[in-house]
Amino acid sequence: MKVLVTGGAGYIGSHVVRQLGAAGHDIIVYDNLSTGYRWAVTCGELVVGDLADEAALDSVLAAHNFDAVIHFAANIVVPESVENPLKYYRNNTRNTMNLLAAIEKHKVPYMVFSSTAAVYGMPPETVLTEELPLEPINPYGASKMMSERMIMDLAAASSLNYVILRYFNVAGANPEGLLGQATPEATHLIKVACECATGAREGMSVFGTDYDTRDGTCVRDYIHVEDLAKAHVMALEYMANGGESRVLNCGYGRGFTVREVIEVVKRLSGVDFPVQETGRRAGDPAALMADNSKVVDVLGWKPDYDDLDTIVGTALAWEKAWQEKRGRQVD
Template sequence: MKILVTGGAGYIGSHVVRQLGEAGHDVIVYDNLSTGHAWAVLYGSLIEGDLADGEALDDLCATHRFDAVLHFAANIVVPESVENPLKYYGNNTCNTLNLLRRVERYHIPYFVFSSTAAVYGTPDETMIDETAPLAPINPYGAAKMMSERMLMDLGLAGGPKYVALRYFNVAGADPEARIGQATPDATHLIKVACQTALGQRPRMQIFGTDYQTPDGTCIRDYIHIEDLARAHLDALSYLANGGESQVLNCGYGQGYSVREVVDMVRKVSGVKFQADEVARRAGDPPALVADNMRIKSVLGWQPNYADLERIVADAWRWESKYAKQTS
């Protein structure tokens, strides 16, 4: 298939591009490189551009007759979305609208959307399935929810068949450490902990220790980037084989607290780094864990890296290599 990957130079997009290339697909990456890196694009062609540029999108789609779009380009930092909501509605919602207009105009049949568990907000149940009410508590989740709704309505109006994948907490790196999380000023817990263990940060912070969880810290479902990337290829195959549009959780159904993750990074790295306990951070729900039965039954997806120690070990290997490259 000929596939357009927006945001394909970023953390998640670059791993999906690598797997697409390894599977023999023809990939065009479209990325403004605001947080992504050209060196992370290991397959296909990279075109530098912005989704706000309608003319550039028209030229791109008219030149390349795409079979599918995988849409990753977005801002993803929850606290920043609380402080600067219009940035998130502008990029994550309005720019998705710009892209969907071209998907409709150029009759691109398949669309895979990078969504988030943040659309659920603070659910009543810790284990969340796709029928849970959508009630985001921050602009990041709200902007993604709006994009999901646009995609659904366009599909009902004769637009593309789609799969919206609601990610839980993505972590880890390519097992061969070719690419990994390299977003500037990243806030991902495992990356921050690894950087602290490497001495790139003097200490890290645990935001909130008074949540209604067993150890008082937030619980999240951490999914290895390799398993998440594979879900996108499974979604493409599903759509190409006539599958109907779907919304699917991407997670393992197993949650770990912030303290448990920090302790695992200490174990894997062998470094007893400092982790200061501070007040809660705006926009953080206490616990988010995926019910993943639907993605397993619909796509036949099966995780291969569902182990916190493996996730941390691959992240640590990448962070150690990347620290040397950038020092």
């Protein structure tokens, strides 16, 4: 297929682009490089542009007969979304509308959308199905929920088919060291812990130790970025073979506590970095895991890296290489 990938120079998008290229697809990456990197685009052609620039976006779709769009481009930091909500509604929601208008105009038949478990908010359930009501508790989750609704509404009014993938906690890096998470000021637990292990941070905090979990800290479902990327490629194949529009959770269906993750990072790195235990953050559920039965059944998806040591090991190897590349001495 001829595929447009928005945000394809970012962490998850770059892994998907590499897998798309390996599968023989023809790729155009559209990215403003605000959090992505030119070097991360290992396949296809990079067009530097912003989704807010409707004329530039239209010219890219006019110049290529795209079979599909995979839409990653978004801001994703929850605390920032609370402090600056309009940034998230502009970039995540309004710019998705701009992209959908171009998709409708140029009659692109397929779309895969990068969504999030944040659309569920704080449900009483700990293992989440796609049928749960959407009750986001922050502007990031709300901006993604609105984008999902726009995609569904356009599909109902046109011939567009879509697969919406709701991510849980994405982590890890390409096992060959080609790609990894280079996002500045990242907030994800495994990335932060790996930065501590390599000396890029002096220490880290654990927010809340009194949850009703096996060790008092939050439980999350961590999915390796390569397994998540695989789901995107399979979603395109699914639609090309006549599959109907679907919403699918992407996770492993089991979780690890914050303390367990930190201990794995310390064990694999051999570094006992400082960890400060502090109070809960507002809006952190005790446990969130994916019911992934639909992505398994619908796409035939099977994970290759469903192992916390593997996830952390690839993330740690990438972080060491990334810090050395930036001129930081890593023991």
